Amino acid sequence: MIRDQIQQTVANAVAAAQASGMLPAIDIPPVEIQRPNQPEHGDYSSNIALLAASAVKKTTGQKGNPRQIAQSIVDQIPTAGTQASRLPSDDLIGSVELAGPGFINIRLNARWLQSQVLTIIAEGERFGTIEKGEGRPWQVEYVSANPTGPLHYGGGRNAVLGDTLANLLEAAGYEVQREFYVNDSGTQFQLFIESLYVFYLQIFERDVELPQEGYQGAYLRDYAQLAREREGDRLLHMEPSAAKAALKEIGREIVLQDIKDELAGLGVTFDLWFSEQSLYDEGLVDQLLMKLTHEGEVIERDGARWFLASKYPGNEKDEVVVRSNGSPTYFASDIAYHYDKFVRRGFDRVINVWSVDHQGHIPRMGAVMRALDLEPERLVILLYNLVKLIRDGQEVKMSKRSGDLLTVREVVEEVGPDAVRFMLLTTSPERSIEFDLSLAVQRKNENRVFYVQYGHARICSLIQKAAKSGFDDPEVVPDDAAHSVTLLTHPAELTLIRRMLEMEEQVELAVERLSPHNLTYYAEDLTKAFSAFYENCQVLHSDVPPELARARLLLSLAARTALSRVLQLMGMTAPKAM
C-alpha cells in the first residue's frame, strides 16, 4: 500500500537522521502517516517531528525544536530525481516540505501518479484489494433472524452491514465465509410450527385455535398453502405430533426459501445456513455441557444448570443453560455453536452482526470464549442501532398491505435495492437511522447512489462513443500508453488519479474499524473527482489533440474500473446506461 511505503520511507529517514547525529538517538514513537485535510498540505503528512520533540524533552529534559527535527528528517527523504539511475515514474514521492509547527508534508510524484492509470486498468477486478488478511479464514455471521416469517425491515440493516463487511474482508485478503444461523430449535420456532399447523388445518376448514402467542401474520396463510401444495392433505390424517414433526422440516424449508428470496432481492447471499438443531442432533451441546461441568464452568443450582459467567470480567450474573424442566436455553446451543466455529471449523476470527438489543449478550459470549480457552478477541461483535421508518412524519411499523410488520421485501420494492442498501449503509452502525420513506420514493434521485451510478454510466457512454468516433478499440491499452499518460497534467486529472489511489486505504480503514459506511463517502468523493475531470477535460472534441484524447480515455477506463469496484464492494450495480 502506498501509505505503508511512505511510512517506511519516513521511518528510514528518522533512523538516518539519528545515525547522522542530527537527531538524538532516543526512543521515538512509531511514524504515523496522515491524510491532511487541506490539499495545500500535500498528499500525506507526518507529525513525527512534533512527537519526537516531546520525546526529546522527556528523555533529555531539553526542549526539542520540532521544526529543526522535522528539517533533519526531511533532509533524509529521497525524492523523485534525487537518484539519477531511476526512471521519472519510479519514485513515489515528488516533494517533501516542512510546514507549520513541524509537520512534514509529502507530495506524490506526478509522473508516478500518471503511471498508476495503467496499473489500475491492469488490475481491473482486483483493483482495491490488499494483502492484509493473507488468506486467513474469517467468518461473518449476519441476519440470523428467527426463521418464523419474512424479514422485518430492521433486519435489512443487518443484512447490508454484514454483506458489505464480508465484501470488504474479501478485498482485504481474508478467506471469508458468510453464514446465517438458523434458530430452528427452541420456543420461537416451535411456536411457528404450531401456528403453521393451525393454518394448514384451517385450509381444510378444521376449527382449531392458535396457540397462545402463536404467529398469526397473513404470510402464514401463504406458507400453509405452500405446505398443502407440496404435501396435499397427507398431514391432515396424521397424529398431531407426527404432523408437527413433519411440518418442522417442511415449514423450515418454506420459511428459509422465503427469507432467501427476500435477501436475494437485496443482493445478499450466504455460503452456509447453519442449523441450530443440528448441534443437538449430533450431541455437541450435551458434549460441551459435560465438558464444562467437568471443568467447573457449569454447575447445578435450584434444579437448573448454570454457566458461571460471573467468574469472568464484565459479567455480574450467571446464565441458565438448562432450565429446571430439562429444556436447554438458546445459550446452551450458542456455546456449542461457537465451539464449532472456532475449534472444529478453525476460523481465525468470527464477526457477528447484532442489533443493539443484543448488547447484553456480548460480555456473556466473552465469558464463553474464556471458558472454552479461546482468546476473546477472536469473537468480534458488530453492533448496530435500530432503523426507524418514517412516512408522512409518522413512524411506520406495519405494512398497509398485509397488516403484518413491514418487511425488507416491501421496502426494497418501494425504493429499489441499490437505494435501500445505500441508505442503510451511509450511517455509522452505532447510530440509529431515521429514514423517510415518502421522501425516498418521491425524490428518488436524491439518493447519492444514483450520483455514483450516473458517473459510471457516463464513463461507459463516453468510451462507447470513442469507439464510434474513430478511436481504436478504447478497451485495448495501446503500446505507447506509458507515454500517453504523461500528458495527464491537468489538476482535475491528477486529482482523480489521487482519489482512485485512496481505495486501498479506504478498504483497510473500513475493515479495521468495522465501518462499512466509510465506503459510501469514498464512493461520492471518487465520483466527484470524476465529475470534475469530466467537466474540465474534454475527450472527444475537435480542440483536443488525439494523443491527449487517448490519454484521457485511458484515465476514463481506470475511473470506470474504480467506480465499478466501489459499487461492487457496496453490493450495488454499476449500470452502463441510465
Add this chain to the structure above:
RNA sequence: GCCCCCUUAGCUCAGAGGAUAGAGCAACGGACUUCUAAUCCGUCGGUCGUAGGUUCGACUCCUACAGGGGGCGCCA
C-alpha cells in the same frame, strides 16, 4: 437503580489526537444547439449538548451533568 450507545450547519449525516470542522439536501444566484444537466460552479449557514480536566495541540481522550435510544428474565 446499574451498564452500553448517541448528541456536529435549518434537515440527514461524515470526521475518531493535528494545521482554517466537511458533504448531501433545503434556501439563494449562475451554467444546457452536452462527451448523458440524474450534472457542474458560486453564496448563505457551526460557541461540535453543557461544565471542567489531560495535552505543544481536543469534535476526537478522561470526569461530571443534561437530553434521546437500548440493555439488565429458568425470553430469543
